[in-house]
Amino acid sequence: MLTASFRYFTGTVSVLVYLFNTLFWVVPIVLLSFLKLVPVKPWQTFISHLLDGCATFWISVNSANQNVFSRTQIDVTGDHQLSQKDWYLVISNHQTWVDILVLQRTFNRKIPFLKFFLKKELIWVPFLGIAWWALDFPFMQRYTKAFLEKNPHLKGKDLESTRKACEKFRVKPVSIMNFLEGTRWTEKKHQKQNNQYTHLLNPRAGGMAFVLSAMGDQLHKLLDVTIYYPDGVPTFWDFVCGKVQNVQVQIKIQSIEELINSDTFSMDYFDNPAQRTRFQQWINEIWLNKDQDIKNLASEQTLN
Numbered sequence: 001m002l003t004a005s006f007r008y009f010t011g012t013v014s015v016l017v018y019l020f021n022t023l024f025w026v027v028p029i030v031l032l033s034f035l036k037l038v039p040v041k042p043w044q045t046f047i048s049h050l051l052d053g054c055a056t057f058w059i060s061v062n063s064a065n066q067n068v069f070s071r072t073q074i075d076v077t078g079d080h081q082l083s084q085k086d087w088y089l090v091i092s093n094h095q096t097w098v099d100i101l102v103l104q105r106t107f108n109r110k111i112p113f114l115k116f117f118l119k120k121e122l123i124w125v126p127f128l129g130i131a132w133w134a135l136d137f138p139f140m141q142r143y144t145k146a147f148l149e150k151n152p153h154l155k156g157k158d159l160e161s162t163r164k165a166c167e168k169f170r171v172k173p174v175s176i177m178n179f180l181e182g183t184r185w186t187e188k189k190h191q192k193q194n195n196q197y198t199h200l201l202n203p204r205a206g207g208m209a210f211v212l213s214a215m216g217d218q219l220h221k222l223l224d225v226t227i228y229y230p231d232g233v234p235t236f237w238d239f240v241c242g243k244v245q246n247v248q249v250q251i252k253i254q255s256i257e258e259l260i261n262s263d264t265f266s267m268d269y270f271d272n273p274a275q276r277t278r279f280q281q282w283i284n285e286i287w288l289n290k291d292q293d294i295k296n297l298a299s300e301q302t303l304n
Contacts, residue, residue, distance in 0.1 A: 007242055007243070010240075010242060011242070014065055014070065014241075018065060018240075021058060021062060025055070025058040026131065029051060029054050029135070030127065030130065032051050032054070033051070036134055044168075045172060049172075051135050052135065055113045056108060059113075060109075063105045070240060070241075070242050072245065072246065073245065074102060074247045075246065076106055077250050078250055078251035078253065079251050082107070082110040082111050082223075083110075084110065084111060085173055086112075087173050087175075087218055087219045088174075088175040088219065088223050089175075089178065089215075090111075090175055090176065090222075090223045090225060091208065091223070091225065093185070093199075093226060093227060094183070094184050095227065095229070096234060096236070098238075098244070099184075102227055103227075107175065113135070114177045115136065115137045115174060115176055116178075117207070117211060118132060118140070120139045122139070136172070138162065138165055138215075139162075140165075140214070162210075162214040163214050163215075166218065170218055174218075180203035180287075181201040181202065181203055182207070185200065199291055199294040200287055200290060202287075203283045203286070205279050209270070212269075213269060216267070220255070220256055222253070222256050224252040224253075224286060226250040226290050227247065227248075227249055228294055228297045229247055230246050230247075230248065230301045231245060231246070248297055250293055263278060264279060264282045265278075265279050
């Protein structure tokens with residue numbers, strides 16, 4: 001009873017620290033976002049570096065919070081070649097919202113601040129929209145197939161506008177995060193898909209293809225990340241209460257230039273059915289290897 005009460009107390013305090021830390025850093029981020037409106041590129045680049053610094057400190061405090069209250073150990077392999085001066089596309093399996101905290105803690109100060117592609121409409125979300133814009137989260141314009149059938153003259157314009165929005169990353173390193181499964185893993189979703197993987201959902205090629213089509217010539221390396229929870233997939237509350245003792249993270253690095261120069265991916269992905277098939281097969285192979293890696297980690301845990 002004492003242990004349960006103590007964990008409830010520490011979990012509550014930890015959540016409050018997350019909350020106050022977030023509110024604290026929202027203020028300078030929003031203020032700096034207004035300064036970024038000055039239409040001078042060198043000035044905007046300077047402000048962007050300050051904003052990324054705010055985000056980095058935000059993650060650092062969150063990590064310190066985890067060290068004090070959660071006391072979760074994250075064992076990372078394959079991170080010895082990482083640099084904050086490089087351009088990355090990061091892909092990972094997705095099981096819980098804790099994944100994001102694990103990824104942020106794993107890559108903080110090792111690669112540029114992780115960013116997600118967001119739908120253009122999200123820029124109108126109060127406070128968060130301007131914060132995402134200020135932090136250089138790429139906003140994408142995607143037209144539906146039905147819309148393009150009615151407006152064929154707009155075909156390709158969504159990708160073109162996204163490419164223009166990502167021009168700033170030519171002079172400023174970036175890390176783009178993409179969960180290929182598109183949703184968190186659950187047993188119910190897994191059974192519904194009836195797929196070939198034991199620990200994963202089917203990967204979706206479209207999102208990664210869009211990122212590569214928009215930014216392929218800017219990104220340098222692909223980070224293929226596998227997250228494994230030896231004690232079972234936790235909830236956020238489990239995590240903050242200190243019930244997650246260990247997390248294992250494996251990182252595999254691949255050259256994006258080699259990927260684009262091979263037959264695996266080409267910029268005509270969305271217009272070439274054969275190309276889409278080859279790219280999906282390549283992603284499926286990555287996912288089969290990831291599934292095997294998780295099986296191996298689970299076997300090692302059983303032996304220990």
